[in-house]
Amino acid sequence: MTSQRHDRRCAPMFMRFFGRTRRPETLSRVDWDRFIRARRSGKVAPPGVKKARAVGERIIEQDLRYLLAVLNWAMIAGDGRSGVLLERNPLKGLQLPKNESPARPILISEMYASARRAARDMDPRVELFLVLANETGHRGASIRRLRWADIDLERAMIRWRGENDKVGMAHETPLSEEATVLLQRERVRQGAIGETWVFPSRRGDRTGPITVNAARHLWTRLAERAGLPLGQRYGWHSLRRKFANELKEVPLRDLAALGGWKNPNTLLMCYQVGDPETQRAALASRKKLSANGIS
Incomplete structure (x- = not known):
């Protein structure tokens, strides 16, 4: 909503x-x-x-x-009598309810492989949407509003417009080979260039991109076909979490730029999770601190 x-x-x-x-x-x-x-x-x-x-x-x-x-x-709106509608906010400072452990499921590689196989048997745009979500790590809202003018296939770069971004951040990111191949295929299939939508609405006028509900419906159809969990807050955003965790070893600043996170701390607080393998590797590489420094 x-x-x-x-x-x-x-x-x-x-x-x-x-x-x-x-x-x-x-x-x-x-x-x-x-x-x-x-x-x-x-x-x-x-x-x-x-x-x-x-x-x-x-x-x-x-x-x-x-x-x-x-x-x-x-408190700042005039009341028409040289005053304001409200002198003070009586609810200021009261604690907002918080979910300390929100559900943030991550689509693992095996689930993605199932989704990819199912997408191939569905609609070419479903497969493209899935691959772009996996390969760019961006939000579904930004992906569905892409135009062909944002795609530079020669440079293998993609432009994300600020007006289509949740945090208003305009930026460019490189495209993987897999994403580039599928975009080339889709552009030929559509025969479209310029300001045309990459994912046009299938309504009669086709003047806009697919809607939020249409994108959500695409995920539901895909999940049902691939046997993925339904009603557990997976959705397209679970691929953004997958992206953040699979590239955990990338420097935080670069990962934030690559996935469109304005604040790198958001990655740590809301996306990345600890895993035993990384923790064991850290313990195995631990160095000793002495009077002469770390060795």
Whole structure:
């Protein structure tokens, strides 16, 4: 779900929960905690949700960040009488719920091999999307918005536009031989160049790239065909985690640039995981510290 869509759904949910006539300055820690409990249990949900269901900490955190942003905006918005709508944010400083152990599954090599075999029997664009996700380590959102003008097959380089990137980072990365071969094949198949989408929508107008839902559906079809786990937060992003861990020995700065991570620390905090083989190798190569230095 996009942030704009989330925000549009949040406003009526909060008004229904707190009451349309509730004055924002009267909100308190009690209301904060009450909302968290209700959201966790599924007793409160955005409009349009027909079946109540419990949600995780991440969604609740997004909801409350929206509420805090609205209250902060009210502190600088004029009330038409030389004042502001809200003197202070009554919820400022309250702790947001956090999932200390979020599920971040990684697609391992054997699973990727199964997916690759399944993709070959499906649609050429499914195979291309899969290979680009594996070979570039980039987000699915950036991949689905690629244009042929972003692909330089002669130099084997790919341009990632800032407007298509989650963190707004414009950058270029090299293409692997495997990705280059598939891109050449797809360009011939499409007969397209310039600003044409690499993954055009299959709707009647074909004026845009495939949608978020279409890309998600491609993954679901692929996972079913390949026998991959469903409903366990794998998706295209599991290939980004695969990329981060398979290239763990690459200098952190270079790996961040290669996969489009603006902050290298994100790799350490959210993507890379420790493994026994690397740890054993580190112990085997351990040196001794003495008065004369390390030897």
